[in-house]
Amino acid sequence: MKKRGIKWIASVTMSVMLMGGLLAGCGSAGDSKVIKIGAVYELTGGTATFGNSALNGAKLAVKEMNAKGGVLGKQVELAIADNKGEPSEATNAMTKVITQDKVVAVTGFTTSSNAIAASTVAESNGIPFITAAATNPKVTVDEKTGEVKKNIFRVCFIDPFQGTVGANFVLNSLKAKKAVILIDNSSDYSKGLAQFFKEAFTKGGGEIVGEEAYLQKDQDFKTILTKIKGSNPDVIYVPGYYEEVGKIIKQARELDINAAFVGGDGWDSPKLLEIAGAPALNNTYFTNHYSVEDTSPASKAFVDAYKKEYNETPDAMAVLGYDAANVMMDAIKRANSEDPSKIRDALAATKDFAAVTGKITLNDKHDAVKGAVIIEFKDGKQSYRETVNP
Template identity: 40%
Template sequence: MKRIMALCLMAFMAFGGLAIAADDTVRIGVFLPLTGQNAFGGQLELEGVQMAHKEAPTVLGKKVELFVVDNKSDKVEAGLATQRLIEKDKVQAIIGTYGSSLAMAGGENSEKAGIPQVGTSCTNPLVTQGKKYIFRVCFIDPLQGAGAATYAYKTLGLKKAAMLVDVASDYAVGLSNFFKKSFTKMGGQVVSTLNYSSGDQDFTAQLTKIIAEKPDVLFIPSYFAEGAIIMKQARELGATFKIMGGDAMDNPEITKIGGKAVEGFVQTTFPYDPSMKEMNPTAKK
C-alpha cells in the first residue's frame, strides 16, 4: 500500500500539479457522494481512501493530509466540492468520484486549475476525454458494454434485446450505447429503448411496452436502487426475459429491494484475479 501511495504521489509530481506546501504537507482532496443516490458507493470508496491513508500517512517523507467533501450525489454539488477543495482547502491533488456525471462536473474545475484528479470508478470515457489533468484507475464503459453484449449474444444465445435507460445519467446513457453498438454488430436486434429519469419509482408503463416487444434480454444500465425496483416490477408484470446490468448494480442491497426478482440477474463488474495474492490481506480489511 505504501509503495502504491508513493507511486501515485510521484505521478502527481510529474504533472507539475503537486507543489509541496510550505509546511511540508501534501494536501489531498477527496470528493465523493456520501449522501444521496450514490452514497453506498461513495462510502465504500471513502473507506478505501481512509485505509490507504492509515497505512501510509506519510509518503516520500511528506505528511499526507486528507480533505473530504460530500458531493451529495448531485452534479452542481460536485462542481462546488472541487471548487472548495481547490480554492479554500488549497489541495494539490484530488481523488474522486464515484459516478461519471459527478466526476465530469467536478473535473471541470480541476482541469481549469491544473490540479490532477484521479477517479476510481467513473467508467464513462468522457470523464477523461480531452483532459490533461483528469485520470481514472478502472475499466471504461466500452469494455463492459461490449462484455455484456458478447455474453448475452454468444454465451446465452439471446438475439433480441430491450433497454431501459436513465437519461439523466451520463453513465447509463453511455453504457447503453456501447451495449447496443456491440450487440447489433454481432447480429443482435434492439427491439425497444425506453427512458426514465433518476429518482423514478414506477416503471410499469415502460415495462409493459417492453414486454409486448418480447425481447430475450432487458439491459438496465442503472444504479442499484432503481435497477432492483425495475427487476421487481418486471417480474410482477410477468416478464420472463433475462435481465442484465452494469457495475453500478454491484451492491448487496439489490437483493433486499428486489427479493426473488433478482434471481438470475447478470451484471458486469470489476474483475478479480486469484493470482493477485498480495492484495488479499488488504481486501480482507
C-alpha cells in the same frame, strides 16, 4: 527627525513584509508537515453507497501508507468533501478542496455526470484529479474539442469496453438474440453505456426490439415494463444505478417477466439485493471491475484489511477507491514533489502499477487498461462468472 522617522517606518514595514512572506511560506504545501489530497465522493444522495465504500477504500490506503512513513517523508491527509450525487454540488465540492483546503491533487467520484462536471474545475486550476469509478469517456476527453484533459485520469475501465463486454456476454454466453434497452435519461453513464452495448450487440448479430427510458428517482416502472413484456425479449439491458435497477427488476418479476437482466458496474451495491429481493435477482448479470472471489494475494490482503477496519466485505467501489488513492500517492512519490504539474506528469506515466483490481497502465487518453468481470446473482449472492480482458 522626519527623515529618520521615515527610514525607521520603512525598515519596520519591510521587516513586517518579510516576516509575512516567511509565515506564508511556512503555511505552503511544500513546507507543511502533511500532504493534502482531496477525496470528493457521493456521500449522500442516490448513489451514497458507492461514495462511502470508495471513501472507505481511500482512507484505508492512506492509513496503510502513513503507517509505512507516509509520502516524501510526510503524512498524507485526506480533505473530504461530499458531492451529494449532483453535478452542481460536484463542482462546489471540487472548488472547496482546491481553493479552501489547498490540496495538491484530488481523487474521488464514482458517477460519470458528477465527475464530468467537476473535471472542468480541476482542469482550470491545473490540479491532477484521478477518478475511482467514473466510466464515461467524456470524463477524460473534452466532448467539444476531442482533446484529452491534461489533468484528468481514471483507474477504472471505460464504457465502450464495458458495453462491448456486456453485449458479447449476452450473445456468446447467454445465447440471447433479442434485447430491450432500458435507459436512465438523466445519466451520462447510462446513456453512454447503452449506446456502446447497442453498437456491439447489433454488430454481433443481435436485434434491439425496444428502447425505453426512465429518470433517476422514478418509483413506478410497471407501465414501461408492461410495454417491454409485449416485445418478448430474451434479455433486458439496464445500465443504471442500483436504486432504480432494484425497483425495475422487482416490479418486472411481479409482472412475470422472466427474461435475463444485464447491466453495468452501477449495480454493485448491497442495496440492490435489499430493494429487489433475492428471488428476483436470479438470472441477472452485470459487468464489474472486481470480484471478491478473486484469490490473488493482493486481493486477499485487501479484503482481510478492509474487513478488519470496517467489519464488512468490500465491494468494487471500495477496491477502486483504494486503488485510486494508491495510484495518486505513487505518482507523488515518483514526482518527488508536491507540485501539481509534476504529479500530473507522473500520473500520465503510470505503467503496470500493481493494484488490487490488476496491473494499471494509463493510456494516452488517461484511461486504465484492464479487464472486466461478469458477476451473476445466485439466490441473492454475487457469484463470479468470467473475466474478459481488453
